Amino acid sequence: MRFRLLLVGALVLFLLPTLPVQAESSSFQEDFTLQWSHDFGDAYITTAPLFAGERLFVRTSASWGGSSAPTVASFTLEGKLVWSESNAHSTHHDMAPLLHVTAGNGSCGAWPEMMMIGWSDGSVEARSPNDGTLLWSYETEQVTWGVTGVMAVDEDQIVVPTRTGLVSLCASDGSMTMEATTGLGWRNGVVVGDEEYFLGDESGVLWGVSTNGTTRSVDLGDGKIRHAPILTSAGILVQLQGQQSSTMYVLDSANLSTIQSLPIGPSPGIPVTAGAFVLAFDSEAIRSFSCSLICEEVDRVPFLSNGEIGLVQDGHYMLPYNGNEQGWGLVNITEYGRLQVQMVTTGADGYATAAPGFTSSATNGEILAFGSDGGVVYVHATTTNVEEPAPEQNIAAFDWVAQGTVFLLYLALGGAGVQLLRGNGASVLKFLSVYMLLIGLLVIDQVAIQWSQTIDELGPQSNDEEWDPSWNESWRGTQIVSITIGGEVRAAGGFEGYTNALDLTLAACEELGVEIETDATRIGTYVLSFDGETGEGWEYTLDGRLATLASDYSTIDSTTRVEWSPVESR
Amino acid sequence: MFQALGTHGPELSPTMGLVLDVLLLGAAFWLLAGPNRRSVHDVVLMATLVVSVSLIRVVMQPLPNIQPVTVACLLVGAQLGARRGAAFAVMVTMLSNFFMGDGWWTLFQAGGWAMVAVLGSRLSLVVDGTYNATRTCFASLGSAFIFGFVVSFSILDGTFGAIDFLFYLANGLPFDLLHALGNLTFAVWFGAWFSSILNEQASLESIERAVVERHGIDA
Secondary structure (H helix, E strand, O other), X not given: OHHHHHHHHHHHHXXXXXXXXXXXXXXXXHHEEEEEEEEOOXXXXXXXXXXXXXXXXXXXXXXXXXXXXXXXXXXXOOOOEEEEEEOOOOXXXXXXXXXXXXXXXXXXXXXXXXXXXXXXXXXXXXXXXXXXXXXXXXXXXXXXEOOOOOOEEEOOEEEEEOOOEEEEEEOOOOOEEEEEEOOOOOOOOOEEOOOEEEEEOOOOEEEEEEOOOOEEEEEOOOOXXXXXXXXXXXXXXXXXXXXXXXXXXXXXXXXXXXXXXEEEOXXXXXXXXXXXXXXXXXXXXXXXXXXXXXXXXXXXXXXXXXXXXXEOHHHOEEEEEOOOXXXXXXXXXXOOOOEEEEEEOXXXXXXXXXXOEEEEEOOOEEEEEEEOOOOEEEEEEEOOOOOOOOHHHHHHOOOHHHHHHHHHHXXXXXXXXXXXXXXXXXXXXXXXXXXXXXXXXXXXXXHHHHHHHHXXXXXXXXXXXXXXXXXXXXXXXXXXXXXXXXXXXXXXXXXXXXXXXXXXHHHHHHHHOOOEEEEEEOOEEEEEEEOOEOOOOEEEEEOXXXXXXXXXXXXXXXXOEEXXXXXXXX | OEEEEEEOEEEEOHHHHHHHHHHHHHHHHHHXXXXXXXXXXXXXXXXHHHHHHHHHHHHOOOOOOOOHHHHHHHHHHHHHOXXXXXXXXXXXXXXXXXXXXXXXXXXXXXXXXXXXXXXXXXXXXXXXXXXXXXXXXXXXXXXXXXXXXXXXXHHOOOOOOHHHHHHHHHHXXXXXXXXXXXXXXXXXXXXXXXXXXXXXXXXXXXXXXXXXXXXXXXX
């Protein structure tokens, strides 16, 4: 008996380290205040400010007309300038993200803590973060410009995407250990794979470069690859930027063949991995993709941004909005990949491409740094310091349901195994039934959604061609939304490009000036009210057919009519 | 009568709700009523079963389509007979829906579970006091789909065509499967125990049948 208790105790302890700590989300304006700012003059800040240790590092460029020499500067967290280095030879497009490298050693020697800087004249510098002392430098080829993409660390190597290819430099002294030639690149960030490096070029070619410099490539067609490819379990994810629209490719890492291609909007920004999802954004929307066996778009929110996106407080992401309504998008991605976007203003509002820099510590609280295209860095901080979580807070954050379910799954499967060994078939069925039931409960939401989508696709398409004479003739062949509020029908049309009923409805509400209240649940987002009217609930039809899914899971085509009405009016 | 049409069928006016409740309660009493006088034990047993199974249903409400009532109806039908099984189904539906939400669908849920109880009484799940676990497992799986089918009729409000209804049924299949899985779990874990509780008192119908048969032989 005592042994069994000990065993159960040990299992419970075994599960404790997996406890997730989730912070409460809060609004930016309430929590952050501007602490200080620094004006770099006639310059741009086109890559994210970077926090490292107790310092903030900012790099400027003079792309598109700035007169101030591109600079890398280091500040204390209070805003005091510590050191600053300019590059008189720069060709002004200095947007390669700074790379902080911690001290280490490898087969090619030992190196101290370093700040790696790639310049548009092709030089690569390793500087001391403390005082900016040059530790070593290496010159790469410059063709109009030089290094503009994100670098990477591969054990004791600094892997640098150059204008004409890729070099691998020993972190200890900058000696070149590998060089490969690819097509001309621009913001051609590199990613480190299992056995090779991947990067794209301005001709739409994805390159795989092995550590000995041999290359292989695949031409994805007309377009430009302007980001570091993302390695997912579904394959290598690459955006091909076209003239009017862009395409996201998923490639087989074994032979670089195309597994999937997904349409995305024009001028895409630099996508990032966000937990189990990939966040991509462009001039149309922010999109979340799930890339497990295949990549599929999970959610999309209309947005306009074309540069970087950064991880900030509470596990949220932030990126500049480049439309008329200036500000920053604060993006929360739920555990199911749904996107919740909130607009905030920071002072660094306006057209921008640099993501915010973010740091958090017990002593300094949470600090955010925004770089503007006006060459000013704005540093915001929380008014109260972040306290180290007390042990009891950890216990409060323990997800009992999730951990309990996992524990029960272990018990059920273990029980079934033991009973199988004992040859007790009835008991095996008992434990297996619990196991299957738990699995069923865990997956039912997603299975039901996928199943309903499949059923809807197989189902008879509505032949309801009824056209409301009050609708504008120019709406024919476009997406239309009508909402019956208090007996009055309000309609908006002429929409294009929306892929689910909720996004289309949100766009229509914005155009009609209708306030919409929604509720996000595990099985989708439901509309609670239009203009405050809740009624007995709201339902909608797609081309005259009653929808069976939450509106954000209902896929629509280019001419879908979404008609909302309170259930009591049916 | 009907105030409006909703996603679960027509929304009921208070008067119609009252009529429906009276109808269901009347049906339950009619099913329980009979020429034989029930013992206090019978009444208490039935009341306890109704209250406890209703409570379990309410408590398990957050779990999607996990319905302990289905297996209970199946076994009550098997042990106490079709009439009392159906009455049990109606009363559990009414009592639990009093907490979970009453409406047009109550009629179909009561009907669905009553059908399951009748099915339980006909499938020889208990023969000569011996509980047949295998047969109960299969019955519990099948009854999930029967119940789901019957309850789905509550959606018909005049605007649904036959094809729409078929697609509505198809949409619900994952939840029917989960219902079946839940039933199987209840059956393998609690089926024999629950059956033994009911088995302590011989079915009145079986007694009646035995008496009738004996008299028949005597005659």
